């Protein structure tokens with residue numbers, strides 16, 4: 001595992017920060033699990049949140065139980081692995097499985113179309129991992145209910161197909177035991193976003209076919225360096241991130257294009273945004289953006305060049321980024337283990353589901369796109385709305401696109417059998433809402449981020465509400481044509497998804513941030529129209 005720097009000046013600044021941290025005894029204290037490193041206010045939380053430091057060793061206890069589970073699933077022909085989990089309970093397995101090139105269906109959405117696609121795929125061969133540390137997350141609870149009913153309707157006993165990963169004593173542990181599900185308990189002294197090497201990362205990944213013992217071996221190889229003042233990659237990375245942010249370079253571009261690890265930036269995004277984005281401070285991770293030399297940009301290359309370059313296998317990357325985040329948190333003077341602003345949107349959503357949706361008139365309708373909210377400027381059409389939002393981004397600010405849509409819908413459209421990869425990519429890109437990020441970022445020197453809702457609510461959502469208040473927000477919602485009931489609840493997935501969007505909108509607007517919602521009355525035509533409008537300056 002190595003951390004290297006783009007030039008001598010960068011290396012010198014990081015080295016100064018490393019020396020200062022070493023002089024304070026930070027690496028030894030952190031490796032020993034000292035909860036006082038982030039100040040008195042953070043002490044109680046830190047005291048029960050540092051178990052991740054030793055997961056490369058302690059998680060080995062889980063391997064026999066996991067091996068039995070995998071063997072049983074294989075023997076029963078269960079080869080479609082579905083993981084229901086939000087944020088830290090699914091982001092690591094997504095990277096692990098993508099990197100190992102083994103299929104895993106991740107459900108971290110309330111989009112009815114996306115859930116229905118999973119539900120109608122090989123139910124007879126499906127095993128579902130329901131992963132929730134707290135056991136109370138509404139999305140994961142909904143997925144569990146939906147799969148229980150689907151299994152029962154198909155004459156399958158859910159107890160044969162549902163495996164639960166949760167913390168000891170959670171309400172989910174209790175209900176799972178009552179339902180007869182296999183339960184694997186996670187280490188309660190590890191927070192969600194630091195849980196990659198715990199049962200949350202390992203159980204679904206092993207079921208999908210990844211080599212999780214290897215992951216622990218790779219992490220263990222760097223474990224010995226965690227107390228060192230020199231030759232400690234986590235300390236070097238944390239010092240670099242922290243000192244860059246303190247010097248105003250607080251937009252962290254994560255570039256993994258040359259890496260053999262697939263999708264690590266999405267995991268790092270949650271770790272850094274949720275850990276540092278609070279008290280008006282924080283580091284904004286930018287996934288998929290091109291560096292443009294803006295003064296507030298700092299590039300981290302995973303297996304490629306950047307202000308800082310991080311090379312090493314996935315298991316070691318997890319541990320080193322976690323350690324670096326804890327170090328950067330100390331430098332920034334924040335508590336890297338809490339998420340004080342995540343609950344607000346959840347409460348707003350619950351209130352909307354309870355009270356119902358009010359009537360709101362669009363300020364503008366442009367073809368299949370309705371526009372809601374206080375649009376900057378005097379827009380005549382959708383293109384003006386986008387231009388207005390871009391010009392509302394302040395110096396040092398950013399634009400966040402937040403799409404409460406089906407992440408995989410762009411891939412649904414049939415393509416000619418002889419289409420080349422280039423043609424396929426072009427066709428997908430033309431239908432993918434995420435293309436909006438790239439289109440808008442060519443029109444501004446400010447970072448443009450993209451998040452799928454409600455997935456991002458458990459990631460960058462904390463930063464948007466708790467970090468520096470310089471974001472401008474573009475929400476996208478879509479009409480639901482084929483909704484999914486949530487058994488035992490008065491809402492459908494479609495209603496929950498819209499309530500989540502409006503709940504977060506309320507939280508953002510309540511902070512005085514510009515936020516506009518685009519509602520696609522026809523999703524396919526709406527995305528095409530939106531991408532076309534983004535191309536017009």
Ligand SMILES: O=P(O)(O)OC[C@H]1O[C@H](O)[C@H](O)[C@@H](O)[C@@H]1O
Pocket residue numbers: 085086087088089131132133134135136137140192193274339342457458459
């Ligand atoms: O695992 P759960 O308790 O269901 O939590 C899932 C996610 O929920 C919240 O949004 C937290 O902020 C995340 O850090 C966490 O990973």
